[in-house]
Amino acid sequence: MTTQYDPPATGQDGTTARGPKPPAPARAPGAGEPGQPFARRLWRGREEDPRWARPALLGLLAATLLLYLYDLSASGYANSFYSAAVQAGSTSWKAFFFGSLDAGNAITVDKPPASLWPMELSVRVFGLGSWAILTPEVLMGVAAVAVVHAGVRRRFGPAAGLIAGAVLALTPVAALMFRFDNPDAMLALLMSVACYLVVRALEDGRTRWLVWAGVAIGFAFLAKTLQAFLILPALASVYAVCAPVPVRRRFGQLAAATLALVVSGGWWVAVVELWPASARPYIGGSQHNSFLELTFGYNGLGRLDGEETGSVGGVGGGGGTGMWGETGWNRMFDSEIGGQISWLLPSALILLVAGLVATRRLRRTSVTRASFLVWGGSLLMTMAVFSFMAGIFHQYYTVALAPYLAAVTGMGAGLLWERRRQAWASVTLAAAVAAAAAWGYVLLHRTPGYLPWLRWLVLVGGLVAAFGLVFAGRISRRLALAAAAVGLVAALAGPTAYTLSTLAEGHTGSIVTAGPAGASTRGGRGGGPG
Template identity: 70%
Template sequence: MTALTHPFAAPARAESAGAADRPRWERPAFLGLLAATALLYLVDLSSSGWANSFYSAAVQAGSRSWKAFFFGSSDAANFITVDKPPASLWPMELSVRLFGLNSWAILVPQALMGVATVAVLYAAVRRRFGAAAGLIAGGVLALTPVATLMFRFNNPDAMLALLLVCAIYATQRALEAGRTKWLVAAGALIGFAFLVKTLQAFLVLPALALVYAFLAPVRVRRRVWQLALATAALVVAGGWWVAIVQLTPAADRPYVGGSQHNSFLELTFGYNGFGRLDGSETGSVGGGGTGGGAGPGGGKGFSMWGSTGITRLFGSDMGGQISWLLPAALILLVAGVVLTWRAKRTDTERQAFLLWGGALLTTAAVFSYMAGIFHPYYNIALAPYIGAVVGMGAVTLWRRRSSPWAAGTLALAVAVSAWWAFELLGRTPDWLPWLRWAVLLLGLAAALGLAFTGRIAMRVLTVTAVTGGLVAALAGPAAYAVDTVSTGHTGSLPSAGPAQMGGMGFPGGGARGAHGGKGGAGGFGGFPGGGGTGKAPGGTGTAVRGGMPGGFPGGGTGGFPGAGGGQGGKAPSGGGALSGKGGKGGKGQMGGMGGAMGGLLDGTKVSSAVKSALSKDASSYTWVAATVGSQNQASYQLATQDPVMAIGGFNGSDPAPTLAEFEKMVSEHKIHYFIAGGMGSGGTEGAKSTGGTGAFGQAMGVTTDTPSQITAWVEAHYTAKKVGDTTLYDLTAPRAS
């Protein structure tokens, strides 16, 4: 067997190796990886339906209106945008224009982005460390549970992951010989990624810029000039759309959703920017901010969105999503840097470790300590970096296994991975209970074998140890990934794998999508599924006292108000601003929330009778209906495929439209119906404290009570009509005075 045909052998010059230099097994193995990834991400894809209906409705709008396509509007009549830039919507909208509006047309582009991300990661790692390292990196990424989830979902994170992996690959190419075009390409990719998820795209910038500034194989003056060009490319690629939006008169474009002053720059640096770091994002659900003392899970603090601190990514809500190989990645990153530290300044292996490792550390640090809105699925951003570091580090140590230090470190990484998988699987004790012990025993045996492979020249031992180590490391996340594929996921807070003990337990955020699932002891009190065996919708779970800083107004001890839970009871104690006695919830269905958390987690099941009523004479109106909150709006819009106005945007907290503007649109017969309920609507069917100037509204940083004003005005001037469980107000037929 020649050096190049050995699976773990290093190519003499990986970046220039042609097809003739590659071993015969490499191409079939690579194509097999892509085929398996495609199968994992595409099988039964339609089981998630509209997935996140908030984005699906925007896709529907963009498929009908090019103006909605450009601005990222929630509806084809262009009242308000989603609370992100529109780039992630564009592939889905083009797909729907070609293939029609259906689940497959929306989700297949996301799955293909996942396959492409695995391919680019493989190519990047292979150039430095060979095919085996690339295959390990791609396999780790493909089987990371949160990656499996989000590449089958329609949130922006799939495109963001692809673009940032491409940017790091381009930076690697630039570092090979100080190539300006590749560095400019990296800048342009990060700039375009800004149009996917704003400032999160910049988390990799410190690593990329510093590595190139100090380690590129060209003179300092040229490095400075190249970085300046790359920065210019970033600004142009990300700024052209922002400039158009900011320069377009407000009357000629939709309201910028998620902002309080109709400004995309405010959205970027506030709600979607620095507010996420300190918890001060205005208009968010519950706000952020950290409390004193140690938070749950051993973190340094606590926010509405969980514990913050160095242990956050290993906690009950995040661990099963991303952390399976995170300890091993950290061990292998340190080992890789130590082994290459004394190499020449332009050493390509050290550059790679610093690029991927730097991206991992900066992103993980921000995720660990940000006090604002943070959901477990954000962790998909870490998956490619973990995969790269694990692939590079494992192969680097294997090639040096004759050294007891290298062999011992590799064995340590495998043993730690097996132990941590054992711990994570212990959080789901009733789910495949045999797996955790099998992984632990196999991993420890493989680690023992790896520790001695450098000194005992036995092919059987070597093959057994390597195979056992890979299986032990990947069995846990692979099982979670398969479980994720077997279950449909809907709503705004999806999570991968089976329901875990100690999870937050948001309905729609558990492993079972909108139906919640089994909650974990020690989770967030007051949320269905947050403790005991609460279910959503309409659960009867037991709230964990003190888990939340007080209960949501209108929140019962079981399901959310309006989630089919009926009357709300007393909120769990906690002493926070959100505590208090629950009000009466609305009657939403299938996760369609009225009252306190209406519209946040999932949409509403629209009956055929309601659909028929809204569709009647639809062409005579700009909007067939208006309702509070984008999730409720999305459900009605997807059912009718006609524009529905989302009053107050996603959370019902945006001051759009004002009461005067709404009255004017009604007088001009632009809106046919008002649909009662929805987040922050107030009124007789919702919790009045939400979205207004009460305790919850103040916690959100919102000073307007526009949704409540509009609801009260409609109730005062129009007659309610029950269509099934839905209350409609015909805005073309005012009540006789």
């Protein structure tokens, strides 16, 4: 990445992540013009991007698709609880609408049905089978990678976007859940879309972007209820403070987005609640056949304090240990969760702080800083809730963190790389690589029988790369790029190995984990309690 590849979008402060916007690079006459064939324009990409950017993106998306499709049928019907609902919805439109477990519409699943709809439509077209059920989940994973890449590329350049997309694709829990039929795949995709749209709204202050973000969160609610609202405080507060429009207009836009959220997420709830109970299936998971009770009880506030009505048990308070694991600030790093999501989490936190420090003197409306606040705020809000929630918690829930973590990593790496001639930036970038290598060593050491040579390769390679990056602003560009490449490989080697192990095995049941056998003390390949 060099300054000639700065993205075209600029905030009200007239800057990108790397300073004033430079002129667009020269290009061959007619390249990528509207009159060119669609295939050529698709391959060439945007005028301001280097020639390698679009082929690299298409390669990343194709590789993600092929990886996630590999031996997809090994998981069979994956979570048979949701697969039963998919089968019912593929034969009965009433079961399709309500999310019934059976075509006779006796009872629903314990979630809204939106995550089932793509799978049910696929089964209606292609027939019942593992590929028909799980391929829509794979496509959501590829779409999430594309959205995160687009969100980062707009302001931090194509290389940063590629790093963010690769981090998401190679996160073990993402590789698990984008090949599984739980609601988490759709939730992660829609949350990524919401963050992307809020950043677009912060660029130009247009209401439509914020309204569409509300629609995305509303449909995410129809995938996994209140978990979709975890990032609302971060998104709303950032827009209220940083949007490039007058205060009254900001709050009017937020009101319009809230209305869009309520309509897109509430229409189904209203229909279900108004439908005569005797003429619809029983709401699974509720005690009194009420979706609102399910939403705010078993699937809602009860998840926070462990007092869900109808729950099979929980911690019952913060800082304790129960059947859902130990709560506390280190929960995302412990032996149950760490190998699923936390490989680059220390680095992402370092890069988030560095990004906020680097942009602290920019104007209120700086979209560069706002991007860190949107994606980083979503990361911190979700991580805090997951760390301290005392109710039902499964390791695979952490897939919700993956898009935010990937975006922050890509943005921070891109920003610090462009400022590497400043000593603090090169040292901080080196610290992020060293943290990834050290934490990767710790996680790999927790499964000492799994590729024992890899942890040393990660540690040594990462530390060597970090040493080189300390001097990235003083050595030649070629040597600095070599150090950055070694650091990136070292940082991604551990999660890539866990991801490949995840893809190599089938996963069935209701409690599944990513990585090799023994990577988590709870859950596993073959499932758990229904």
